[in-house]
Amino acid sequence: MPVGKCVEPSSTSGFPETPESKRRLKNLIEISGLSDDLDVISEAKRVSHQDLFGVHTKDYIKKFEELSDQDGGELGLRAPFGPGGFDIACISAGLVKEALFSVLNGKHQHAYALSRPPGHHCLADFPNGFCLLNNIAIAVESAIQAKKVERVAIVDWDVHHGNGTEKIFYNRADVLTISIHQERNYPTDSGHINDLGGPGAHLSNLNIPLFPGGGHSVYTHAFDRVVIPKLKKFQPDIVIVACGFDASGVDPLSRMLCGSNTFAELTERLIDYGDSGLVFAHEGGYSELHVPFCGHSVLQTLSRSAVIVEDPLANRINSQQPDIIFDNLQYERIKEIADLHGL
Numbered sequence: 001m002p003v004g005k006c007v008e009p010s011s012t013s014g015f016p017e018t019p020e021s022k023r024r025l026k027n028l029i030e031i032s033g034l035s036d037d038l039d040v041i042s043e044a045k046r047v048s049h050q051d052l053f054g055v056h057t058k059d060y061i062k063k064f065e066e067l068s069d070q071d072g073g074e075l076g077l078r079a080p081f082g083p084g085g086f087d088i089a090c091i092s093a094g095l096v097k098e099a100l101f102s103v104l105n106g107k108h109q110h111a112y113a114l115s116r117p118p119g120h121h122c123l124a125d126f127p128n129g130f131c132l133l134n135n136i137a138i139a140v141e142s143a144i145q146a147k148k149v150e151r152v153a154i155v156d157w158d159v160h161h162g163n164g165t166e167k168i169f170y171n172r173a174d175v176l177t178i179s180i181h182q183e184r185n186y187p188t189d190s191g192h193i194n195d196l197g198g199p200g201a202h203l204s205n206l207n208i209p210l211f212p213g214g215g216h217s218v219y220t221h222a223f224d225r226v227v228i229p230k231l232k233k234f235q236p237d238i239v240i241v242a243c244g245f246d247a248s249g250v251d252p253l254s255r256m257l258c259g260s261n262t263f264a265e266l267t268e269r270l271i272d273y274g275d276s277g278l279v280f281a282h283e284g285g286y287s288e289l290h291v292p293f294c295g296h297s298v299l300q301t302l303s304r305s306a307v308i309v310e311d312p313l314a315n316r317i318n319s320q321q322p323d324i325i326f327d328n329l330q331y332e333r334i335k336e337i338a339d340l341h342g343l
Helices: 020-032 049-053 058-069 085-104 135-145 163-169 216-234 260-273 291-303 314-318 324-340
Strands: 002-004 039-041 110-113 152-156 175-182 205-210 238-243 278-282
Touching: 020 291, 049 058, 049 085, 049 135, 058 085, 085 110, 085 135, 085 238, 085 278, 110 291, 135 152, 135 163, 135 238, 135 278, 152 163, 152 216, 163 175, 163 205, 175 216, 205 216, 205 324, 216 260, 216 324, 238 260, 260 278, 260 291, 278 291
Parallel strands: 002 039, 002 110, 110 278, 152 175, 152 238, 175 205, 238 278
Antiparallel strands: none
């Protein structure tokens, strides 16, 4: 199973999206010995302009390149970049594309792209939420155009709604977009349960907005009750995971209570779902302490490695799990969503 390396665009002081959590994840898999069980690929080709124009407007790419060649700046909302940011974003998208094609070409069963900057908030013509290019959308569209795949499912468990990916594929019946996220976190005006897909693509978009405070049992129940049944109904050729770790119980940008064991169990459910390959693209996650352990648990599960590390925050997060009364409110929401989709 391959894992791509982290790349480091220039960061802007005061923003929580930094290279550190990705660097620490890379360091942890090396120190633990897990990297010995992975096919670690240290670089990838940047995506081409043809790849970019399959998703993004030419006007946006032109402006991005021009500002990147100068001193960097801001073209959207909360998505600043420094000099050379365009080139680095293209490499990040290239890591995701290479991970996807390595599975589609039969080189690997599963793949994980440890890429930066993230991508799931980026629209066709507007970057936001630290996302400058929509990495997953670019990879998916490139694979479809190359006739490597016909039906793709994207499962986004980043704690923030995957609004960019949803918007890009909203009118597409060949791409299923699923987002499980904290309700009205970011963006505050998207991710609603009644956003079901556009004309000709009804029920091709599935949102699972959870109330703040959702923990392990709620996430696993949502997968068992909604996500996995939806995948079985859609029958994609491949599943891509927008793998954010900001639903962690100690993340500064959310109010959820997932542990590293949660992400491992969600990964296990996707593996058990079927024989199609899995591709993970690294998204959010802003706890420099906890992201490495969450990522390690996913990679260990994906690779079936025996290398396990102890999560120092496991007991703290497990002790804060919500009681059954609160969970029942979450379960009612999940049932409502399942009914909307005929599951």
